[in-house]
Amino acid sequence: MAVPGIKLGSEGFEVSAQGLGCMGMSAFYGPPKSEDEMISLIHHAVSKGITFLDTSDFYGPHTNEILLGKALKGIRDKVQVATKFGATFESGTIEARGDPAYVHACCEGSLKRLDVDCIDLYYQHRIDTRVPIEVTIGEMKKLVEEGKVKYIGFSEASPSTIRRAHAIHPITAVQVEWSLWTRDVEEEIVPTCRELGIGIVPYSPLGRGFLSSGAKIIESSGDKDYRKNMPRFQGETLERNKAIFEKLLAISSSKQSTPGQLALAWVQHQGNDVAPIPGTTKVTNLEENIGSFSVKLTPMEMKEIEGIVSNGIYRDRYGIDDMNIS
Template identity: 45%
Template sequence: MLLMFTILFMPFSFIITKLQIPLSPFHIGLPISNIGKETRNLYKKGSVGRPNFAAVNTQKTDKMKTRQLGASGLSVSELGLGCMGLSHGYGPATNENEAITLIRHAYELGITFFDTAEVYGQGANEQLVGKALHHVRDKVIIATKFGFNNGRNTDGLDSRPERIRQVAENSLRYLKTDYIDLFYQHRVDPNVPVEDVAGTVKELIAEGKVKHFGMSEASVQSIRRAHAIQPVAALQSEYSMFWREPEKEIIPLLDELGIGFVPFSPLGKGFLTGKMTAATEFDPTDWRNIMPRFSKENREANQTIVELVTKIASQQNATPAQIALAWLLAQKPWIAPIPGTTKLSRLAENIGSVTITLSNDDLANIDEALADIRLQGERYPASLAGLQGR
């Protein structure tokens, strides 16, 4: 009786904290009117805030393992979450409450590696990640990026030491943290020697504000030069069945230097999910509208690779997206892809990829089939192509 009486008169927040009751969006103050239908369907009436994961396929998500990003000692979940699309690049920003719910579900399902950047909505995406994860900060790895002027990817590059420090301070505030786990140079700035960039991040590491240094879409030469000043923990660049260019020079270099690889767009910006056709209409603010590879003609021409992935998926009792991710995970043990999504069902689907094992024969057959496919369209328009591989 005494125990029951005590519990009845405890503050609600104390009960939640001590008894570790999982919170629904409703219990964390998210208005039900602002929570999307898909999110609401995860919560049955009278469920005491416990998500109804029967609404989506989350089988075997307890199988998520960790991976070491090269020789850095940085351990991350084998699959991360790219958060960019929640507020930047792929149409209107996701409702903040729904985005926070999705990020928290990713954590609950085993993802501990979250990727953001200052230019994803001029700090909005970092703030989103900070709000979603500040209560589990010591249990997650958060990566963010510097390198653009004014926090906008339309205003040119700026990796001057003073700008790097300014971005670091902003990111620490937005992310509600006192350290950044992985701080990438978003794009190499031709006007600032990479040695100066690496040296500045090295100082931030010594100050305890940053744990690890990363680079993104950098060339072999730039990676070597920066690594000689401050070891590069990870490189983030595009890599998937839809874009295999890193296999020529980048992956061998990373293997040599002990640098981890974090592929962005591991699903080919959605193309490898099998849900995109020539008839697909993008939102006017979706940046795929300006990418040659995503013109209607090239989407039609490139359906061959979708057909291949779909065929393999049917043989493996999986989805095309799961096969595309499983293929990436099988390439190297120090690769950790960061697929993004705005949908809880897609999140669960992507996480399901970690349970799929492709045999050596499977991988050889896939490589042989991919070698016969000639993909059409450049990855970026000329105005953006120059930012890559410097």
């Protein structure tokens, strides 16, 4: 099936309607995967029409950008590359940074690791509340003017931050965690983006794999998989979520789809300004994700699915303060 294209934001940025999150290839979900296999996976994704590739200098750190840079050889003109700055381990804990010198240095570093002349979409990964957003976005605007960045975005920003930044320079996309079990963005962030003509890029649209594989995604993972520390994968919450998964499995069977395709189709039905970026390290999963475009949901089916998941999902995503989201 052909992957459709969409436009994000008001400046004509065209991407595939489903992207590829590359984080898990290098970090957080266990040991780094085989470089050759991941490059082959990325090339396969592009051959199938998945051209919107997502990374960050935080993943590794740096190693995921290096991997993607190697994968881009010979296909740069076929893809749209998104990367991020602003999340660091500098003091031994996760912190956000947005001071101008840091913004500029991060961009130069990403350009070098990706081995590209220009980054298609450059996000601030987390908001540094110590620096006025007008200062940070002002430096990002300079990167656009210098030809080092084409479009600007945010990952995890409040409506007020988005508005203030958008007044300085058009924001093309806001990346948010949005899936059947993370829907709080629908209250204010999604409406704000739509009011301002900003595209929406849902990450973890499959609930970090749970909505496609159920509890086995965590039961089969290694000790270095950080999902094991998340509240949704622990104790009574995990048991409750198992029951929800079984209900989604029943609906997906009736639709002749997998539960992951059902969950991803639900995100893709949210509008033509939405481009989810499910991550995977396996070609079979990639093919399954692409198959979600063949799953058509009526408004009644959408409400039925939402009703199943709305009762009982643990809303705390990380169990910690999420890096000063504001």
